[in-house]
Amino acid sequence: MFRWGRERETKEQSGLPPCGQVRVLVVGDSGVGKTSLVHLIVKGSSIARPPQTIGCTVGVKHTTYGSPGGSSSSINGDAERDFFVELWDVSGHDRYKDCRSLFYSQINGVIFVHDLSQRRTKSTLQRWASEIAATGTFSAPLGNGGPGGLPVPYIVIGNKADVAAKEGTRGSSGNLVDVARQWVEKQGLLPSSEEIPLTESFPGNGGLIAAAKEARYDKEAVMKFFRMLIRRRYFADELPASNPWSTSVQRPVHHVDENLIDEDQFYKNTSLRSGDPYKYNTLPPLPAQRNLTPPPTLYPQQPVSVSENYTLPRFSLSGSQEINSSTRSKRADINV
Numbered sequence: 435m436f437r438w439g440r441e442r443e444t445k446e447q448s449g450l451p452p453c454g455q456v457r458v459l460v461v462g463d464s465g466v467g468k469t470s471l472v473h474l475i476v477k478g479s480s481i482a483r484p485p486q487t488i489g490c491t492v493g494v495k496h497t498t499y500g501s502p503g504g505s506s507s508s509i510n511g512d513a514e515r516d517f518f519v520e521l522w523d524v525s526g527h528d529r530y531k532d533c534r535s536l537f538y539s540q541i542n543g544v545i546f547v548h549d550l551s552q553r554r555t556k557s558t559l560q561r562w563a564s565e566i567a568a569t570g571t572f573s574a575p576l577g578n579g580g581p582g583g584l585p586v587p588y589i590v591i592g593n594k595a596d597v598a599a600k601e602g603t604r605g606s607s608g609n610l611v612d613v614a615r616q617w618v619e620k621q622g623l624l625p626s627s628e629e630i631p632l633t634e635s636f637p638g639n640g641g642l643i644a645a646a647k648e649a650r651y652d653k654e655a656v657m658k659f660f661r662m663l664i665r666r667r668y669f670a671d672e673l674p675a676s677n678p679w680s681t682s683v684q685r686p687v688h689h690v691d692e693n694l695i696d697e698d699q700f701y702k703n704t705s706l707r708s709g710d711p712y713k714y715n716t717l718p719p720l721p722a723q724r725n726l727t728p729p730p731t732l733y734p735q736q737p738v739s740v741s742e743n744y745t746l747p748r749f750s751l752s753g754s755q756e757i758n759s760s761t762r763s764k765r766a767d768i769n770v
């Protein structure tokens with residue numbers, strides 16, 4: 435407590451705010467495991483019986499950014515600073531469909547979650563992306579657009595790998611939502627709007643794999659995502675022009691993960707059912723942290739709203755040469 439107080443005091447004396455915050459939406463269909471994942475990310479452990487989310491709940495993950503040895507008294511110091519990542523866990527239940535855009539406010543990034551044992555939950559992510567892009571407001575938006583026109587970085591997490599591995603692609607986790615969904619699919623009772631080909635994938639390639647119930651996810655990749663959002667919001671003015679996250683050459687997160695395993699392969703590859711799915715989760719879909727010039731300020735960029743006529747240029751693949759194999763985490767890095 436004393437140490438915290440001293441650090442805080444020093445940071446305040448330096449004239450800089452002691453901490454910052456980024457907001458991350460966590461979305462996906464009801465029952466895919468969003469609440470379980472948020473609990474895992476925030477608390478570091480699994481939750482046995484997650485309550486059904488009513489509207490939205492917010493989990494807060496504390497992290498630091500900067501160099502522990504840096505000087506916090508210098509305006510250009512690279513001292514380690516505190517940041518809070520707000521994880522807005524939005525209920526996937528249809529009953530909140532009409533009002534959930536209330537929660538799409540000043541978003542820095544998005545985590546899309548689907549259930550690896552329920553392929554349809556991946557197809558619907560496209561709709562989630564379009565809904566957020568159309569009705570949300572964004573902080574530090576990208577120059578380029580993501581799926582559905584989403585202007586902020588995102589990652590995709592395929593959850594319930596344990597179920598998918600045990601039962602194959604069409605298995606059920608045993609929870610009521612999944613059982614009901616499977617039954618409805620089998621009966622052919624889905625409304626026409628639901629008749630999306632199961633082969634449709636989102637975002638096409640890549641993504642992370644998790645089993646929240648077994649407390650397994652790629653912690654390193656998720657933390658890199660958070661740090662990247664912090665950097666974009668608070669340190670963007672220090673990025674060199676050639677940096678892929680600068681306004682001139684921006685790249686959405688998912689372009690970096692094109693070398694990752696495609697979850698569609700996970701669905702198709704029967705050999706995975708008996709093996710360990712995590713070994714295929716080769717790596718964080720994010721660029722390695724670079725040695726950035728120390729920030730002159732921690733004051734955030736002004737949030738920018740996406741207006742109706744906001745047009746988003748197509749993705750740019752430039753900067754993909756930045757990716758190299760040394761930036762990938764190994765199986766051992768995954769928090770199991």
Ligand SMILES: Nc1nc2c(ncn2[C@@H]2O[C@H](COP(=O)(O)OP(=O)(O)OP(=O)(O)O)[C@@H](O)[C@H]2O)c(=O)[nH]1
Nearest residue numbers: 464465466467468469470484487526594645646647
């Ligand atoms: N087998 C298995 N079950 C999981 C996993 N993650 C979550 N579950 C279960 O799936 C069910 C739904 O999990 P939640 O975390 O509540 O799902 P959600 O996406 O937040 O659901 P909504 O609140 O309705 O949007 C619960 O019974 C969880 O225990 C997993 O990795 N493996």
